[in-house]
Amino acid sequence: NAGVTQTPKFRILKIGQSMTLQCTQDMNHNYMYWYRQDPGMGLKLIYYSVGAGITDKGEVPNGYNVSRSTTEDFPLRLELAAPSQTSVYFCASRQGATDTQYFGPGTRLTVL
Amino acid sequence: QKEVEQNSGPLSVPEGAIASLNCTYSDRGSQSFFWYRQYSGKSPELIMFIYSNGDKEDGRFTAQLNKASQYVSLLIRDSQPSDSATYLCAVNWKKMKTSYDKVIFGPGTSLSVIP
Numbered sequence: 383n384a385g386v387t388q389t390p391k392f393r394i395l396k397i398g399q400s401m402t403l404q405c406t407q408d409m410n411h412n413y414m415y416w417y418r419q420d421p422g423m424g425l426k427l428i429y430y431s432v433g434a435g436i437t438d439k440g441e442v443p444n445g446y447n448v449s450r451s452t453t454e455d456f457p458l459r460l461e462l463a464a465p466s467q468t469s470v471y472f473c474a475s476r477q478g479a480t481d482t483q484y485f486g487p488g489t490r491l492t493v494l
Numbered sequence: 495q496k497e498v499e500q501n502s503g504p505l506s507v508p509e510g511a512i513a514s515l516n517c518t519y520s521d522r523g524s525q526s527f528f529w530y531r532q533y534s535g536k537s538p539e540l541i542m543f544i545y546s547n548g549d550k551e552d553g554r555f556t557a558q559l560n561k562a563s564q565y566v567s568l569l570i571r572d573s574q575p576s577d578s579a580t581y582l583c584a585v586n587w588k589k590m591k592t593s594y595d596k597v598i599f600g601p602g603t604s605l606s607v608i609p
Binding site: 413415417423424425426427430432433436438440441472474476482483485486487488 | 538598
């Protein structure tokens with residue numbers, strides 16, 4: 383049981399480049415979340431999904447896009463990367479509305 | 495704007511003492527409350543969750559919830575150096591009459607347990 387997996391672990395982007403952060407869970411969870419964590423700060427919610435085909439904005443959605451075509455996958459797309467998007471990105475999933483979240487190992491992104 | 499507030503710390507306690515971590519939230523409709531521990535460079539890991547007013551104990555950890563005051567706390571008894579980490583408070587927020595349910599985190603409190 384792999385839980386929540388994220389790829390890549392590390393990435394360096396140049397300003398203006400685009401990339402997709404991958405997130406996959408094998409627990410058949412309905413809810414999936416993307417957070418970013420800046421150094422010394424808490425987690426900020428970017429986007430979340432309550433099921434395949436259903437997504438909603440979080441606290442800091444600007445500059446990002448998501449899709450949820452399957453229960454397992456919830457990719458996060460960065461268009462036109464900016465230095466302000468340098469952060470650690472965590473994906474998480476949970477089964478139901480009152481259940482706990484399980485986190486992936488994170489992706490450390492640097493935009494130069 | 496739904497908000498979760500925590501004392502940023504750092505909080506330093508001697509080994510064996512009680513560490514008290516506090517969290518307030520702005521949304522009266524929140525139903526689920528979570529405490530996560532995060533070591534430097536690692537993912538958050540769940541310590542406790544609480545849904546009902548009152549206290550909930552699990553080993554050395556006690557979570558306390560007061561919905562009227564919109565206040566959640568975490569007590570760590572007999573603190574150990576291995577408890578040194580950042581503690582994140584998280585609160586769910588659900589849109590009325592929908593399945594939309596998001597979890598918002600506070601900024602975290604850094605705890606240092608001194609041997």
